[in-house]
Amino acid sequence: MKRRNFLKLSASACAALAALQLGDKDIFRPVQARSAAEAPKLPGSLGAKEITSVCEMCFWRCPIVGKVKNGRLVKIEGNPKSPANGTRVCARGNSGVQLLYDPDRIKYPLKRTGSRGEGKWARISWDEALDEVAHNLKETKRKYGPHALAFFDHGASAEFMRDIFKTLGSENYTNEPAFFQCVGPAALAYLMTYGYVTTGTRQYIDMKNAKAMLFIGTHIGENVHVSHVREFIEGLQNGAKLVVVDPRYSASAAKADIYLPIRPGTDTALLLAWMNFIISEGLYNKEFVEKHCTGFDELKKAVKKYTLQWASPICDLPVRDMKKAILLLAGNSPHVAVHPGRHSTWYGRGDTGRHQALAILAALFGAVGVEGGLYFPTHVKKGHISFGCVEEEPETPAKSISEDYYPFASTFGSPTSKIIEATLTGKPYPVKLWGINGVNILQTISNPYHTMEAIKKLDFIFCEEILPTETAIWSDIVLPGATYLERYDTVYTFDLLTPYLTVRQPVVKPMFEVKSSFWIARELAKRTGLKCFNYNNEVEFIEEELKGAGLTLKELNQKGGIVSYKANPYRDPKEFKVATEDGKVQLAVEDFADEDLDPVPKFVPTPAPPKGYVRLVYGRSPVHTFSRTMNNKWLHNEAPENLLWLNDKVAKKVNIKDGEEVVLENQDGYRSWPIKIKVTPGIRPDTAYMVHGFGSRSKQLSKAYKQGASDQFLVTEYEDDPFMGASSHRTNFIRIVKAGKVINLPELCPPPKDIPRFVPQKNRTGGK
Ligand code: SF4
The missing domain is CATH 3.40.50.740 (Rossmann fold)
Known part of the structure; x- marks a missing residue:
């Protein structure tokens, strides 16, 4: 039967979707509707001085406290009872006040x-x-x-x-464009390898207790999610070694023991060569693989041809550096945090495979269910609602x-x-x-x-x-x-190293006519x-959910808005079982083979830039959540526009200076709004980078309109992931237009013959 395991695992797709949406929304069952008269009164938090709730300035959902004076929200802090963030919030969390009172609402x-x-x-x-x-x-x-x-x-x-x-x-x-434009391939890869998704709202990766960490494109520090950054920093403080693979010298790369400035689109080649290296050198965790994995022989056979020597010209990395990195990681196994990544819709073909390779590498280290590796979510009980x-x-x-x-x-x-x-x-x-x-x-x-x-x-x-x-x-x-500060949503459960339960509730009354x-x-x-x-209001079903946890909303609020639980994230090797059908880690995915897709990852080259262009990549800013926060007064003051990172040698060759304002033109002729250049040695010559979310085209956003350039409006070429249909975002290329003159960029690291060059489609010419 085709996709047998996938369909079963999809039943726990509530686990997958949970992680992506509501934290942990259980399977619904019907309940009797209550009449309005029976409905409990909204809890007395409105008008109180401090009201606990859950932040929504990004998807991380940190517990917060809203401080209200005369019915007006004056400050947001982290909830001191939160095991995840304590009193900390990030700049965006703090600036929720300005979302609430944005005059453009x-x-x-x-x-x-x-x-x-x-x-x-x-x-x-x-x-x-x-x-x-x-x-x-x-x-x-x-x-x-x-x-x-x-x-x-x-x-x-x-x-x-x-x-x-x-x-x-x-x-x-x-199920949100954020799935098909973001975590989809990674979510599928981990679901099929381990039976659960580790790339949802939170990520089950124990950086705090790791002895070594591996980031492929992950840029924690620019990518700020409070507890995640905190665990990363604690891991480093505890002495963990860090390997960062990224075409750009990111905030994470700056903390790395080994930084590998890889050619974009070749990460899977590196991962396959590393797998072959540790298998052929006997450096993988044999006991873990024998006891807890299936598909090892198939994997071993499939990766045999991928040597470090083969990967070197493809990835544009010296063999000695790749070797040094894998020896450092393997030497610290099983306590290796192989970060699963999040935004995975990079090149279409090969995106699921890249994350499958990351998932497999963690298993080869035996870095699953142990301190410092992938850990198991601890389910927090709450009531079923329908x-x-x-x-x-x-x-x-x-x-x-x-x-x-x-x-x-x-x-x-x-x-x-x-x-x-x-x-x-x-x-x-x-x-x-x-x-x-x-x-x-x-x-x-x-x-x-x-x-x-x-x-x-x-x-x-x-x-x-x-x-x-x-x-x-x-x-x-x-x-x-209504903003998250004016409404109830649901009871959130977080199945982390210290699991907890909390609820989003209004800190002020809804403004204007919003609902x-x-x-x-x-x-x-x-x-x-x-x-x-069939509930009269949100409080009715929230009470139903809390009832399953043995609480009422009043009690939860009396406890400071959070209840924490004991976790069981690690596993005794004797009891080890993942959530797949046979309880074993799938090093080769049978369901993929049933659909004529590769059961083990394979390197699929993504086309290199056409002559005169460099590849456009993008990332996060620590003070913005993409276009969602661009109109926020405080955050706009911190970061009003984005910059285009351009390699210093490339800039010198075409006489572009740091801070110069240019326009970008993609391979289909679509042009950006003006953007300033950041000349830096911290990016490869074949790549350019900008923060995503700027360059709004809505004139009614008084702060965000036309501020910086939008990478999204340069993404006209995309390819779908053949496994689950997510669309690629890193398959576009730019050159520069300065004072109306088109400047072709020099090619300083040409691709090897194994990587084809991108050929723009003739009928895809954009407006100038
Ligand atoms: S990381 Fe920042 S923006 Fe995101 S939920 Fe936490 S405080 Fe809010």
């Missing part, structure tokens, strides 16, 4: 009056807005069937509206836009690229309505020009938004959503005739 329901993308709106009532959305949902389904409805979502509160699309019978929810959303007409389309193209997509929803393609072409069936919640799709999905063309073809598009983002200005109806996502979804359900969301 969407204050009322809006209806488009100009053309899509123009940003001209009229204020309407909630009744009008909800009736129009509900009418279009019903009519589109009636005319074209349920699969004509597509939903793009991100974050915990978007789950309520996703349930509406699912209940209406659509398979086309994207919103009662039952599919009225479950319907399978003749051809699915997830499963028929990508065998390992369906658990996670439909790939965004296929939804956009179906919207543009009407094949395999028409997609006519989009709903969006919590994601700025024009700044996240590859080829935003395609996305805009697709939007023009829709019958209807609506979104729930907090700020007038690019996505909002392309919508027909905009529903003003919580639960309220919006419940109203839409009523108006579309769905029997759904």
Whole structure:
């Protein structure tokens, strides 16, 4: 039976999705709806001086305390009872105050009056807005069937509206573009190797107790998630050695014992050569592999041809450096934190394989279930709830836009690229309505020009938004959503080294006419005739969840908003079992082979830059969460624009100076807005780098508009991961336009003959 294990593991895809969405939302079971009279009063936290809650300035969800004076939020700190972050929050966490009081916020329901993308709106009532959305949902389904409805979502509160699309019978929810544009390949690789996902909201990697760490492209320090950074730093303070592999000298690379400035797109070649080296030299953990892994012989045979000598010209790294790094890692096994990575949609082909290689390398070190390695999540119990959303007409389309193209997509929803393609072409069936919640799709999905063309073809598009983002200005109806500081979401459980349970709750009353996502979804359900969301308000189901943990909301608040538990993250070797069907680590994945995909990772070269161009890569800023925070006053003051990192030797050859302002042009002729150059030896000559999320195209974002350049609007070329359909983001190349003159960049490290060169498509010329 095809995909036998995947389908079983997908049942625990609540584990996978949990990690990605709600922390740990259990399988639902029906409960009796309560009447309004029986509904508990909202807890008395409003108006109190200190209210505990959960941050949503990024997905990490640090427990926080909001300090409120005269009904106004004046400060946010970390929750001192939190075992993860204590009183610490990062700059973004602290700046939630400025999201709440952003003068550009969407204050009322809006209806488009100009053309899509123009940003001209009229204020309407909630009744009008909800009736129009509900009418279009019903009519589109009636005319074209349920699969004509597509939903793009991100974050915990978007789950309520996703349930509406699912209940209406659509398979086309994207389970957030952040999945198909971010963690998807890594999540699949770890799910199939270990039976659980370690790349979700939190990551089960014990850096604090590691003796050595390996980062492939991970740039902790620029990528700031409070407890993660803290564990990384504690690991270094405890004496852990660090190997960083990255074409750019990142904040992590600056702390490395060994830094390998690899040629982009060749990480899997390095990992395969390392695996072959430790297997052939007998440096792998034989006992662990024999007792706890399957597929070793297949792996050994498959990696045999990948020697360090073979990898050296491909990766552009000296053999001695690669050898030194693997000896350092193997010498510290099993206490090696092989970081699983997070954003994994780099090159399309090979993305799942790269993360599978990381997962396997950890197993070869025996770095699983031990201090300093991958650890096991400890389940925290909470109550089961059901919103009662039952599919009225479950319907399978003749051809699915997830499963028929990508065998390992369906658990996670439909790939965004296929939804956009179906919207543009009407094949395999028409997609006519989009709903969006919590994601700025024009700044996240590859080829935003395609996305805009697709939007023009829709019958209807609506979104729930907090700020007038690019996505909002392309919508027909905009529903003003409450920020995380004004609403309840759910009970969060974190199954970490010290597990804990907490809840997101409002620290101030909702401002203007904004509403919580639960309220919006419940109203839409009523108006579309769905029997759904059988709780009167969020507190009712939160109490139900807490009941399963033996708590009430009042008790939880009396305990400081957090309850911590004892963990069992490590395993006695005698009891060791991972979550796969046979309890063993899968070094070769049978389900992949069943679908004619490689059961063990293989090196698939990604094309090198065309002559005159360098590859464009991107990353995070410690003070921003991509486009979401660009309009935040405090964060904008800290980092108002991004810079393009350009290698110093390349810059010298074409006479570009540090701080000069230029425009970037990609291989298809699409140009960026002006961006300043940072000339540095800290990046390879064949690569350029910028922080993602800048260069907003929404004039209604008074701080973010036209600040810096958007890498996303230069990502016009992409390739889908053949396993699960995530779209690549590092398959684009740029050259420079200075004072209107195009400058071709010199090639200082040409690719070897094994790596083909990218050939731009003739019909893909962009606007200048
Ligand atoms: S890392 Fe910062 S932004 Fe993210 S949840 Fe924690 S405090 Fe908030």
